[in-house]
Amino acid sequence: MAKKTKIGKDVIDSLALSMYEDARFVFREYIQNSADQIDIAVVKGLFKSKKDGLINIHINKPKKQILIADNATGIESSKVESVLKNVAQSSKRLGVNKGFRGIGRLGGIGYCKELVFETTFKGEKTKTILKWDADLLSTIINDRSKNEEAVEVIDKVTTAYTEKEKASEHYFKVYLIGVKSNELLNVQNVREYLSMVAPVPYESHFILSDKIYEKCKEWRIDLDEYQIIVNDDQIFKAYTSTVYEPDRDGKKRVDEIKDLKFFEIYSSNKKSKLALGWYGISNFEKQIPSINLARGMRLRKDNIQIGDSGTLIKLFKEPRGNYYFFGEVLAVDQNLIPNARRDYFRENETLKAFEQELRYLLHNELHQLYYYASQVRSATKKIEKLAVFKKDFEEKAKNTGFTNDKEKEKLELEYEKHRTNAEKAEKELDKLSNKITNPHDPKNRIFKNITAEKKKVADLIKSKPASGKTKYATDELSRLSLKDRKLVSKIFGVIDKVLTPDLSANLKEKIKEEFK
Structure with missing residues (x-):
């Protein structure tokens, strides 16, 4: 007779306490579960649309307590223990629901002294409270003198009971009591994290967002946006149309996103749509500095970020290429399934096809764009240098005067050098302009943006400083x-x-x- 298989207590540590490096994932996991329940509430007619759903987060730093609550379906009292005590057992559908492993709900247990779930289902006159004693759980797991099974440990550290509630109420609340992580209690830090990770709308002052919404209607996809509040402030995606860099007063503008380019990624046989997306068109003056929270091409599934700003670096021709862009890759194929850590997708044939097609886009199209912009900018600067040098030369000739004949001769030689370089640069710009065969090519916008205020070399030469009496x-x-x-x-x-x-x-x- 075969021996009964046992699952030791360390599996709880692996699944709930040691899986993630960034403590803030806790918010992502609970938001993910709330979003799924809001979707169900819409299907069941509890809400007219997702806009009726609310995910409210309150961080009380002095009390070291966090509340994450939603107004969705809640859980029926008879199902609370089976849903909230069972680990890695979920009724959610793989590739359809945002969460599906049944482990995310325990994410907070490694960062607090006590984890409390409180829920009620519409029509029931009670609410059910399930408490996890996180400190006791940690003590039991760290006690290497005993080899308890996981189920036995969970039963020891959990307590369930009911209290009266209005039959009209429906909600699910998560309390983290005695929070041990300062990172989770930093409100600004959490807001910034959620502004890129959570499934939230674009900020209204990101004026190009209208183009994204219009394109999504054309694509017939739902962006899965939810109303998420952190300490009374709604969270929006952190995209802006302005690129900043740090300076003594905080930050200064260095570039502008003038337009967006949309793309679709299909399988090699063109039968399956794998992903959709967009990226910003700017002058690509430099890599976007880290002060810009949304920099980098971001990978998302169900509008929840997969990984971080550097997840797609490996698919670029050169690592720095990723940080010339703001943009999103929205995975839509059901077989692109987030892994347990949600830092990438599960390995399968669909992922291989996705990477192959996306690599072509990032490795070629995007690389060519910022390289092309660099070429245009380099040529334009040579013409600008001639204009600046000519102005300075004329100022000396007419007003301040030359130090001596030697200085005048030196500057005249430099002027000729700048003029020659500018003439070559103008020919280079003509070549770069001729490479644009399609008016909708992003290169067309880049060329026009960078060269908008460029003076023609011919005009500069026509007004070459006249020779006359030299002023000293x-x-x-x-x-x-x-x-x-x-x-x-x-x-x-x-x-x-x-x-x-x-x-x-x-x-x-x-x-x-x-x-x-």
């Missing part, structure tokens, strides 16, 4: 003799050699003021 910096020193002016001119030459242009100009101006 010492011409205004009327109090000095010609001999003394020549001496000052030599001194100015030394100053030009040893000081930076700004300091040199400032010092020479001070000397001129003394002898005018």
